[in-house]
Amino acid sequence: MFDAKLAKRAANTVRTLSADAIDKAKSGHPGMPLGCADMAVTLFAKHLHHNPANPQWIGRDRFVLSAGHGSMLEYSLLHLFGYGLKLDEIKQFRQWGSLTPGHPEYRHTTGVEITTGPLGSGFSSAVGMAMAEKRFEALTGLDKSGLRLPKMIVMCGDGCLMEGCTNESASLAGHLKLDNVVVFYDSNKITIEGSTDLAFSEDVGARFAALNWRVLRIDDANDIAKIDAGMTEALKSDGRPTIVICKTAIGWGAPNKQGKSSAHGEPLGQEETAAMKKALGMPEGLFEVEKEVYDFCGKAVTDAQADAAAWDKEFQKFVEADAQRAKLVDQLLNKRLPEDLEAQLLAAAPVDKAVASRASSGTILQKASELVPALWGGAADLAPSTKSNIKNGTDFSAENYAGQNVHFGIRELAMGLAGNGMAVQGSVIPYTSTFFVFSDYMKPAIRLAAIQKLHQIYIFTHDSFYVGEDGPTHEPIEQIAMLRSIPNMTVIRPAEAHEVAQAWAAALKADGPVALLLTRQNLEPYSPEMAAKADVSKGAFVLEDDKDFEIILIATGSEVQLALEAAKLFRKDGVAVRVVSMPSQEIFLRQDPEYQESVLPSDCEIRISLEAGSTFGWDRFTGTYGLPIGLDHFGASAPYKVLASEFGFTPEAVLARFKEVYMEDDCDCGCEDCHGDCQK
Numbered sequence: 145m146f147d148a149k150l151a152k153r154a155a156n157t158v159r160t161l162s163a164d165a166i167d168k169a170k171s172g173h174p175g176m177p178l179g180c181a182d183m184a185v186t187l188f189a190k191h192l193h194h195n196p197a198n199p200q201w202i203g204r205d206r207f208v209l210s211a212g213h214g215s216m217l218e219y220s221l222l223h224l225f226g227y228g229l230k231l232d233e234i235k236q237f238r239q240w241g242s243l244t245p246g247h248p249e250y251r252h253t254t255g256v257e258i259t260t261g262p263l264g265s266g267f268s269s270a271v272g273m274a275m276a277e278k279r280f281e282a283l284t285g286l287d288k289s290g291l292r293l294p295k296m297i298v299m300c301g302d303g304c305l306m307e308g309c310t311n312e313s314a315s316l317a318g319h320l321k322l323d324n325v326v327v328f329y330d331s332n333k334i335t336i337e338g339s340t341d342l343a344f345s346e347d348v349g350a351r352f353a354a355l356n357w358r359v360l361r362i363d364d365a366n367d368i369a370k371i372d373a374g375m376t377e378a379l380k381s382d383g384r385p386t387i388v389i390c391k392t393a394i395g396w397g398a399p400n401k402q403g404k405s406s407a408h409g410e411p412l413g414q415e416e417t418a419a420m421k422k423a424l425g426m427p428e429g430l431f432e433v434e435k436e437v438y439d440f441c442g443k444a445v446t447d448a449q450a451d452a453a454a455w456d457k458e459f460q461k462f463v464e465a466d467a468q469r470a471k472l473v474d475q476l477l478n479k480r481l482p483e484d485l486e487a488q489l490l491a492a493a494p495v496d497k498a499v500a501s502r503a504s505s506g507t508i509l510q511k512a513s514e515l516v517p518a519l520w521g522g523a524a525d526l527a528p529s530t531k532s533n534i535k536n537g538t539d540f541s542a543e544n545y546a547g548q549n550v551h552f553g554i555r556e557l558a559m560g561l562a563g564n565g566m567a568v569q570g571s572v573i574p575y576t577s578t579f580f581v582f583s584d585y586m587k588p589a590i591r592l593a594a595i596q597k598l599h600q601i602y603i604f605t606h607d608s609f610y611v612g613e614d615g616p617t618h619e620p621i622e623q624i625a626m627l628r629s630i631p632n633m634t635v636i637r638p639a640e641a642h643e644v645a646q647a648w649a650a651a652l653k654a655d656g657p658v659a660l661l662l663t664r665q666n667l668e669p670y671s672p673e674m675a676a677k678a679d680v681s682k683g684a685f686v687l688e689d690d691k692d693f694e695i696i697l698i699a700t701g702s703e704v705q706l707a708l709e710a711a712k713l714f715r716k717d718g719v720a721v722r723v724v725s726m727p728s729q730e731i732f733l734r735q736d737p738e739y740q741e742s743v744l745p746s747d748c749e750i751r752i753s754l755e756a757g758s759t760f761g762w763d764r765f766t767g768t769y770g771l772p773i774g775l776d777h778f779g780a781s782a783p784y785k786v787l788a789s790e791f792g793f794t795p796e797a798v799l800a801r802f803k804e805v806y807m808e809d810d811c812d813c814g815c816e817d818c819h820g821d822c823q824k
Contacts, residue, residue, distance in 0.1 A: 146190050148368040150440040154189065154224065155181040155368070156424045157437045159397050161223070162216035163417040164430050165237035165244070172238060172246070175394040175407035176214030176301060178420075179366070180330050183390060184217055184299065186371045187328075188225050189444040191379055192297065195452035196226035196445055199254050202477070202570070203294060203455045206257045206273055210266030210300035211330065212247040213409070217299075218256065219244045224437065226445040227255040231431055250568060250596045258568050259596050262588055264307030267327065268558055269592075270296040271313040272565025272574075274322040274385075275540070275550070279520060280571040282545035284473055289462045291455065295379060298327040302340050305329065305348060309588075311355075312558030317385045318356030319553075321542035325385040326378050330365070332394040338405045349389055358386045365390035397424050472517060476571040479518040479599075486649035488515060493645040495675070498666040501701070502605040504641035505662050506531025508648050509575075513537070513548065516652060520566070521575035521601070522550030524559050524582070530605045530662075532577035556582050560589025567598035573652065577603035579611075580661060581620040583627065590657065594632040597656040607637065607661040608756035608775075609791065610702060615781030625760040627659050628729060636680065636728045637661040637755075639704035640669045643727055646680035650731070663702050665784055678725070683732025684743050690720035695750040695802070698724045698765055703754040703793070710754075710798040717799065722748070726765070750806060756793060771805050773798065 158181040166172035187207070188194075195201040209218045216237060222229040229243060236242035243253045247261035257273075260266035274296045281287040304310055317325050329348065333340045349359040362374040371390075378388045395407025398420045412420065421428055463470050474480065482488065492511035494504050513519050513534050522540070527533040527549065537548030552559035559576050566574035576586075583590065583604055593600060609619040627635045634654060636647040644662070651658040670678060670687075679685045687704070688711060695714070699707035704725045711721040724743055726732060732740065744751065744765065751770040753762040759774035766772050775791060788794060792801065 146372065147440065150436065151185050151189055151368050154437050154440055155185040156426050157224065157433055158185060158217065158220040160421055160426050161220045161234055161431060163412050163420060165216050165234050167411045167414055167417055168235060169238040170411060172216060172411060173213040173409045174412050176211055176330060177217035177220065178398060179332050179392040179394045179396045180214065180217055180299060182366050182368055183328055183371050184221055186368055186375060187297065188221050189441065190372065191375045193292065193451060195449055197449055199227065201452055203452060203459060205295045205297050206270065208257055208260065208266040208270045208296065208298045209248055210260055210264065210298050210304045212260030212266065215246065215248050218248055222255040224441040229253065235431055258565065259592055263303040264310040265561055265588065265592060267298050267300050267304050268309045268313035268561035269565035270298045270325060271317045271322065272562030273569045274317065274325045275320065275562060276566040276569035276572045277324055278322065278545040279540065280476060284469055291458055291462065293324065296325050299330065300327060301330045302333065302335060302344060306344055309557045309561055312555040313562065314352060314355050314357065316553060316555060316558055321383055322385045323381040323383050327387040329387055329389050330392050331389050332392045334394045334405050334408060336405060336408055352387045356384055358382050358384045360386060360388045362388060362390045365392045366396050399423050475517045479573055481652055482515050485515060485652060486646060489645040489649050490642065493641040495641045495669040498668045499641060500663045500666050501638055501640065501644050502531050502662040502664060504644045505603065505660060508645050510535060512648055512652065516573065518571060518573045519575065520548065520572050522552055523577035524552045524556045525554045526578050530577040530603055532603050556585035557589060560586035563600050564589055564593050564598055567600045573599055573601065575601040575603055579606045579618065580604035580623055581618050583623050591630060593657040594630045597632050599654060600657050601651045602657065602659040603662065604659055605662040606664045607701060609779035609787050610663060610665045610756060610784040612784035612787060613781055616778040619779030620757065621775055621778055622758045624661065624757040628761055632656045634658045634728060634730045635661065637701035638680065638727050639701055639725050640667045642670050642675045642678050643680055646678060647727060650680050661701060665702065667702055668705055680727050682735055682739065683728040683730065684724055684726035686722060686743060687725050688723040690715065690722065693720040693722040693748065695719060695752060696722045696724055696744060696748055697752050697754060698726050699754040700726050703756055706793060706795065706798065707754050710795040713795050713799045752802065754798065771801065773801060
């Protein structure tokens with residue numbers, strides 16, 4: 145029997161723990177934990193299907209705190225409801241090495257489903273979780289098993305709903321009829337600057353109704369009985385996603401700060417916290433939790449674990465009843481890859497003629513999808529151009545959640561954040577796709593994927609000024625440096641079909657996010673002899689090698705062919721050359737120093753890099769005397785061959801730049817191997 149009185153006591157404990165932790169840290173956001181404590185405790189104590197003893201339980205509901213600044217709300221819940229977060233960790237809120245960082249972090253704190261912080265990101269990622277869950281249920285038949293199916297339960301605030309990503313995601317969720325998404329919207333009408341009336345006057349309910357969501361309301365979400373009734377209704381499906389507009393008071397219980405913007409993002413202070421404890425009838429001590437509260441929460445956990453055990457028993461029966469189903473469940477949940485993955489992808493690569501790397505990627509994707517059931521994704525309305533559709537696959541839709549092709553619509557940011565949710569759901573290696581220049585629209589999502597080391601694949605095509613006539617708005621320049629600057633990110637720019645196949649193998653085997661950068665224009669395939677030297681798993685490798693080479697040409701993607709052609713001119717001029725393909729700087733830098741030295745020997749100081757993008761960062765490979773050739777200005781609108789000539793991306797232009805830099809200086813010092821910087 146749900147005891148509302150004890151639930152209120154537990155909610156007040158969440159308030160006191162949150163206030164004490166934030167006061168001690170002298171930093172944090174007490175407003176939401178105080179305002180939403182009643183909702184959160186009612187959810188965890190009665191309505192949430194979870195198993196603290198097995199936080200990765202497949203049958204669990206996912207709790208996503210989209211307003212991540214309210215992290216002490218989640219940490220208090222994880223402590224009280226048995227997730228192993230000790231009181232000492234609560235006391236170390238926001239401190240070095242603690243399990244209670246300023247915003248919730250996936251894989252850092254047990255029970256946190258996804259990293260949140262940037263407002264709205266949790267909401268949008270929950271939509272991706274819901275999509276992946278629907279696919280898993282449809283593929284395995286779980287949706288017809290009679291078993292209770294998991295929900296994605298989001299708690300968000302006014303700020304989340306002002307961010308554009310939530311509107312994109314809500315539009316997609318409504319279109320797909322994702323009835324496994326339930327959002328509790330903390331409508332307290334306060335932001336940092338003051339009342340939401342300053343900048344936010346829309347009718348949120350009307351907006352979500354227009355987006356095909358069910359809209360419910362709780363007029364006082366600090367009343368346990370009303371919350372309980374509202375949650376009971378919200379968690380029953382009507383075939384649409386649900387948003388519950390919950391009227392709360394920010395900083396509820398703090399006598400002098402309740403309802404004020406000052407409660408949002410600054411400690412209450414010891415005096416106000418003491419006054420709150422007195423007003424709520426709570427113990428005066430710091431970080432004090434009453435036994436009756438622990439007992440109440442412990443009983444809820446015991447009940448939840450019994451529910452989980454019963455579900456598991458039925459799920460196991462369901463899986464074991466069909467050998468093919470059992471195999472598929474294993475392949476999805478463990479993201480199985482065949483041992484000969486790379487060999488099979490290479491065998492599928494179109495290497496008999498010149499093709500764009502986006503096209504060879506599309507061909508290889510067909511095989512990869514066949515070999516790896518967990519691989520799943522789509523594009524932001526550009527699949528015909530990015531070649532990211534599964535040709536014989538059906539569309540993922542409200543009528544067919546088993547569909548292989550996801551149509552995200554023209555919603556790049558929502559797509560990126562949904563991809564993050566797909567990755568954490570557990571049964572998917574997601575891929576998302578658009579033109580490379582539009583990775584700008586996805587940057588916040590990519591950064592969050594990198595922070596969490598989420599295994600997902602970005603297919604970015606039209607990767608350089610060779611887009612041509614579309615002009616500078618569609619020609620990526622600085623985006624490649626941007627991606628490479630992100631920690632934990634792997635960028636692969638393959639030169640032709642053999643490298644594309646190896647790049648896909650590397651991406652599928654990765655333990656974090658990978659971006660594949662692919663061309664619009666055709667690329668000549670390697671000869672069999674040269675293909676035998678290609679090894680994307682090393683990041684860089686020698687393609688051609690003259691005896692006693694004097695310079696090294698380092699190239700990526702479409703510029704590898706340019707390097708090979710330029711090398712012919714160098715040799716005619718009597719200059720011995722080594723040509724290196726470097727599809728991935730990040731993978732190369734992970735190799736041991738001996739291998740790096742074998743490819744780029746330190747005694748060869750004249751190194752020229754060739755890449756149709758920003759030269760930023762290439763100095764680490766070209767060195768003091770090196771010459772990075774790239775594009776440090778925006779592109780132009782013209783046929784791509786004209787642009788190549790105008791921008792100096794021809795063999796003749798490369799040779800001319802070499803002569804200009806290394807052979808036509810005015811130094812007459814007589815020094816051997818002079819580089820024109822002699823001080824004599």
